[in-house]
Amino acid sequence: MRIGVVTFPGSLDDRDAARAVRVAGGEAVSLWHGDADLHGVDGVVLPGGFSYGDYLRCGAIARFAPVMERVVDAARGGLPVLGICNGFQILCESHLLPGALIRNDHRKFVCRDQPLRVESVSTAWTSGYAAGQEIVIPLKNGEGGYVADERMLDELEAEGRVVLRYVGDNPNGSYRDIAGVTNARGNVVGLMPHPEHAVESLTGPGTDGLGFFTSVLEGLVRS
Known part of the structure; x- marks a missing residue:
């Protein structure tokens, strides 16, 4: 299975994400922010970093990159997409996921x-875990506070679309300790911590x- 990893100007975790794909047994395909197509990949990772220098808002410029037009269209068609840290911010700016990420409360x-x-x-990216399983992965951000209005937060909770929650001290003030969310279909996931x-x-x-x-990868094989 071929998983594309997008590099934007300012990305700094793209190589780590590509290595994670290879360690998992997949083929990592490099995608450039200016690419006009996704080169037939079976999934996409938007990595962490500071795309376009995080000017305006984190991810606000990256959402207009040519490759994101293809990512958005493909995601709406069911392509698995994972946004990590800055990638999560880009997914929210692109309206593939609800809410926003703001400066840490401290x-x-x-x-x-x-x-x-x-x-x-129940998502393409977490089906290999057990519900309620506690894991430890690195977190590194300055603008990682997840926010949304109460109606949307209640909707995410009711529909089981909160993917990850912080355990112990909330590191950035995210509402309801939310560390990651998914879209209704479960193919698009954004999280602030770094599994790669x-x-x-x-x-x-x-x-x-x-x-x-x-x-x-296992989900793609089954499908």
Whole structure:
């Protein structure tokens, strides 16, 4: 299975995401922000970083990149798409996911190994986990506070679209401790922590992040 990893000007976790795809057993395909097509990939990862320098708002310029036109169309057609950190911000700016990411409530950059609870296993990217499973993967952001109005938050909760929740201290002020959400179809997932940094036991806090990448590959094989 071929998983595309997009590089925007300012991306800095694209190579890590590509490696995670390979460690999981997939073929990583490099996609450039100016690409006019997705080169036949079976899924897409929007990696972390500071796309276009995070000018205006994080992800606000990247949403207009040529490749994002194809990503948005493909995602609406069912293509699995994962947005990590800055990629999550881009998905929200592109209206593939609801809500927004704002500056951390303590106004400081946070970088730590973060305990999380998997709330939904009904997505293309989390089907390999168990509901309620607690995992630890790195978190690093300055504008990672997830916000939405009460109506949308209630809707996400009622429809089982909260994918991950922070365990213990809330690191950035995200409403209802939300660390990741999905669209109604379950093919698009955005999360603020970095699963691509937890795929090998040699580095990072362990391999708890690998499940995101094996989940999508196994799902694609079954389909």
